[in-house]
Amino acid sequence: MQKAHMSNHRKAILFLIISAFSGSLFTLFSKIAMREEMIFFVMMMRFLLPFLLLLPFFIWIRIWRQVDVKNLPNQILRASLVTLGQYAFFFYLTKASLLNANVLISSSPIYMPLIARFIYGQRFSQLGYLSSFIGLIGVIFVIKPTTDIFSWYSLLGVFSGFSVAFSYVLFGINRKDYSLEINLFFFFFLCSCITAVIFLISLLFLEYSVFIPASKSLFFPLLIIGISSILNQLFRGMGYKLEKPAVLAPLLYLSVAFSGIYQWLLWNEVPSISTVIGSLLIFFSSLLTLFKGQ
Helix, strand or coil: CHHHHHHHHHHHHHHHHHHHHHHHHHHHHHHHHCCHHHHHHHHHHHHHHHHHHHHHHHHHCCHHHHCCHHHHHHHHHHHHHHHHHHHHHHHHHCCCCHHHHHHHHCCHHHHHHHHHHHHHCCCCCHHHHHHHHHHHHHHHHHHCCCCCCCCCCHHHHHHHHHHHHHHHHHHHHHHHHCCHHHHHHHHHHHHHHHHHHHHHHHCCCCCHHHHCCCCHHHHHHHHHHHHHHHHHHHHHHHHHHHCCHHHHHHHHHHHHHHHHHHHHHHHCCCCCHHHHHHHHHHHHHHHHHHHCCC
């Protein structure tokens, strides 16, 4: 029994590492595609494209047979939190660097233990708190707090991390009673509906031409955003099926290290000593999940 638990624990860790890598690709191509005047369009496509890509699969498995209206309020709450958090993240991304944006949205493990305990009384080990704390110290080393990271719009980045934490906890609740397929369906369908309505409302105040790319160069980043979003949600869901979300939370910090590598390779920004130290601390906090007795 113990061996089976450890095997599932290691599988969950692998799934969350893949999820973190996919999430970092999502952030990278969001940065490439993002322009402040295109936020509402990109936000809609960020959810609509994955939904359309998954639609044949949903039809094939006859997803409507799994729909339970009793679960709808919880799914709507999660979709609303995700949408608000993603808007905050995208607005922040237009003002800040890729690394800083990923740091703040990856700060969700800091809040997850408290949220999980508040919502359904989940106990969290001292080692779990320690790994999250070490990850936070690593984050501070990476960002080297300046007036930029603490400017007014940084509150948007902080809120994005909090909303992600809340949605992860809700996802952890849903995973127990509902299949991964139905959770993916509700996630992308409801978020697509919400962002589509907001996009249509925005057309009343902004010129329509703003949302239509002048060239086809935006198609590829949006496609990668869609695919990486699916992989992020899929592997996270597979991991959460095997282990508690709060236990796996520190692994989400790995996306920060990936973002640092992207900035180095694409923008020729060589990581400083503090960035290297921070990345190692983040990695170490993730390794601690191997030894948790949760």
